[in-house]
Amino acid sequence: MIVLDRVSVLRGERPALSDLSLSLDEPRVGVIGANGSGKSTFARLLNGLVRPSSGTVTVAGLDTATQGKDVRRKVGFLFQNPDNQIVYPTVGEDVAFGLKRERLGKGEIGARVGAALERCGLRGFEERLVHELSGGERQLVALAGILAMRPELLVLDEPTTLLDLRNRRRVMDTVEATARRVVLVTHDLELLPAFDRVLVFEAGRLAFDGKPAEALAFYRALVS
Numbered sequence: 505m506i507v508l509d510r511v512s513v514l515r516g517e518r519p520a521l522s523d524l525s526l527s528l529d530e531p532r533v534g535v536i537g538a539n540g541s542g543k544s545t546f547a548r549l550l551n552g553l554v555r556p557s558s559g560t561v562t563v564a565g566l567d568t569a570t571q572g573k574d575v576r577r578k579v580g581f582l583f584q585n586p587d588n589q590i591v592y593p594t595v596g597e598d599v600a601f602g603l604k605r606e607r608l609g610k611g612e613i614g615a616r617v618g619a620a621l622e623r624c625g626l627r628g629f630e631e632r633l634v635h636e637l638s639g640g641e642r643q644l645v646a647l648a649g650i651l652a653m654r655p656e657l658l659v660l661d662e663p664t665t666l667l668d669l670r671n672r673r674r675v676m677d678t679v680e681a682t683a684r685r686v687v688l689v690t691h692d693l694e695l696l697p698a699f700d701r702v703l704v705f706e707a708g709r710l711a712f713d714g715k716p717a718e719a720l721a722f723y724r725a726l727v728s
């Protein structure tokens with residue numbers, strides 16, 4: 505599903521990611537590492553938001569550098585900060601935004617928006633003004649907008665940082681319940697034990713790649 509071939513991303517002179525080759529086909533992949541280790545850069549490579557300085561990234565056979573638009577149809581990306589992706593004043597309009605662009609019928613859009621809001625614990629929020637919501641509620645609105653699109657792959661960049669315990673649980677239930685593949689970047693190590701594979705980044709390199717228990721032990725040893 506995801507293949508990186510000798511990928512480096514330069515930021516000025518410094519690499520944010522160095523010579524990364526990787527093939528990911530597991531349903532649930534976690535990504536951890538210290539601040540600035542390259543996790544968000546890696547996540548953004550997966551939908552073409554960041555392009556490799558060298559090497560190639562393909563998702564479902566599509567090159568993210570040259571087929572970005574098609575890639576973004578398949579990859580739903582949740583930003584760390586929901587304000588980066590909410591564009592409409594009301595919750596309902598915002599969650600419907602991507603579906604309207606896909607020219608779906610009104611009934612289908614309404615049903616998908618309702619189901620996504622329900623899934624995110626936002627039933628009845630359609631007419632609420634986004635700017636009056638709390639940070640955590642806005643994060644859930646952004647997630648609902650992505651779920652409504654039913655992408656093949658969900659890339660979630662620290663989706664739980666703004667959330668209380670109940671909504672954190674809700675996001676993780678959604679991740680567990682979804683039939684979509686998920687790549688989850690997080691500092692919240694408790695989210696990962698049931699994952700299939702966990703990548704640990706360190707200073708722009710993949711320092712460990714394996715099962716959650718070993719990956720978490722490796723990461724804990726690295727920072728202790």
Ligand SMILES: Nc1ncnc2c1ncn2[C@@H]1O[C@H](COP(=O)(O)OP(=O)(O)OP(=O)(O)O)[C@@H](O)[C@H]1O
Binds near residue numbers: 515540541542543545
């Ligand atoms: N647009 C940019 N311009 C310059 N430097 C950048 C840019 N984006 C990322 N970097 C640098 O690349 C490195 C990796 O950043 P990245 O955001 O991928 O880290 P991260 O692991 O997601 O960190 P955090 O846990 O703090 O979110 C950092 O040193 C960062 O300062």
